[in-house]
Amino acid sequence: MKHSTRLTRSRVIGGIGALAATAIVLTGCSSGGSSDSTDSAASGDLTPVSLQLQWFSQAQFAGYYAALDQGFYEDEGLDVTILEGATDIVPIDVLTGGDADYAISWVPKVLGSIEQGAAVTDVAQIFERSGTTQISMKDKNITSAADLKGKTVGSWGYGNEWELFAGMNKAGVKLDDISLVAQAFDMNGFLAGDIDAAQAMTYNEYAQVLETKNPSTGKLFTPDELNVIDWNTEGTAMLQDAIWADSDRLADDSAYADTTVKFIKASIKGWAYARDNAEDAAKIVTASGSQLGESHQLWMTNEVNKLIWPSTSGVGTINQDQWDQTVKIAMDTPNETGxxxxxxxxxxxxxxxxxxxxxxxxxxxxxxxxxxxxxxxIDVTLKEGGE
Known part of the structure; x- marks a missing residue:
């Protein structure tokens, strides 16, 4: 069912100050599946639902924006508000605090929260593959985790480091064997030559390098000038973007459980739309207020699609072997503090x-x-600066 574009800033709440904004948007309707949610005249007979992202608006979340724009949530009787993330927002804390009905977050990050008492459930594993890589310039001769020994290795930390550490551990490279540096959430240190092997998501930071001119050639960097360590290939990939729900509400509130099925259904339709209409999906995200350029946004949509499709068991299914690998790495891999x-x-x-x-x-x-x-x-041509 094709709907006219309806995505407006009133339906997408920015990350800074998102929690305060949420209180306004959801006044008198704090739980998307609760019985009093039908009292909201503003949305007709639709059930208000809020989704907390783990970062700012970008095509990493294209499926949810597409589902909103194309009316898939409305078709399921839902009035969805997307809450942008930010550096100071932890999606699971927003969910468990009652300020969102669902949240998007990586599995290893949430496992730690669960052990600390967070009652949340992964109800749909949207990303089946990991988008995390370690990239280096060709002349560094780093093609596998074993080659990181003796190198300066960048890591964002904040729960993003576990695949890297697990890959090194599997290859017999100890943390003492490398020079580990705190990498900013950009590629400036890498491009300046301060980092031999830098963390990069396939859909974001890797593209940032390819959008930059090589000072030696005066042309944009190309994939041929880079080496990439893929944790899917190395065997230490961990599950990433998943839809998380409140475990207690799932058990005690049948309306919330029903809403969860509807929300997942519409979201998957959004991701199928992004798969089949990558250019349009990228434009939808751009229209939501994303600050990223058009070519970068399309690159991101295309690369995220690769993490979802083709699906092994049906998109969103939590495959036991992938879950078990993520849990094992989370239990067995020490960080720099042990x-x-x-x-x-x-x-x-x-x-x-x-x-x-x-x-x-x-x-x-x-x-x-x-x-x-x-x-x-699809084939995507990046432009300088991602424009």
Whole structure:
């Protein structure tokens, strides 16, 4: 069902001050699946629902913006507000604090919160593959984790380092064998030559390098000038973007459980739309207020699609082997202080396929392709600065 573009800033709340804004948007309707949610005359008979992102508006979240823009949430009876993230916002804290109905976050980051008492459940594992890499210039001769020994290695920290540490551990490279530096959330240190191997998401920082001119050639860097360590290939990938819900509400509130199925269903339709209409999806995100350039936004949409499609078991399904690998790395891999993400297995409530399976069943009945077996990435030409 095609809807006219309706994405406005009133439906997408900015990250800075998002919590304060949420209180205004959801006044008198703090829980998307609660019985009193139907009293909201402003949204007609729609159930108000809020989604907390883990970062600012960008095509990493293209499926949710597409679902909003195309009316997929409305088709399911939901009035969805997207809350942007920021450096000072922890999505799971927003969810457990009652200020959002759902949140997007990486699994290893949330496992630590769960061990500390957060009652949340991974109800749809949207990203099946990891987008985290370690990149280097060709002349550094770094093609695998083993080659990091003796090098200056950048890491963002904040829970982004575990695949790197696990890859090094698997390759027999100790933290004492490298010079670990705190990498800013950009590629300036790498481009300046201060970092031999830098962390880079396939859909963001890697593109930042390719959008920059090589001072030696006067032309934009090309993939041929870079080496990439892919943690999917190295065998230490961890599950990333997932939809998280409140475990207690799922158990006690049937309306919230029903809303969860509807929200997942519409979100997956949004991701299928982004798969089949990458250019349009990128434009939708740009229209939401993202500060990233058009070519960068399209690159991001295309690369994120690669993390989702083709799907092994139906997009959103939490595959047991991938979950187990993520948990094992979280338990067995120490950081620079010797600490691990978690000290014991997470509870059974940490993930559930119950809701996504219901959503997938309905989508299949409606003829929506939830596997994406024929998915083919598009060719994207980056421009300087991502414009």
């Amino acid at each position: 600490a691990t993400v978690i000290s014991e297995e997470p509870p059974a409530t940490a993930f559930s396929n119950e809701y996504v399976e219901k959503a997938l069943s309905e989508l299949k009945d409606e003829g929506v392709d939830v596997m994406g077996e024929g998915f083919t990435p």
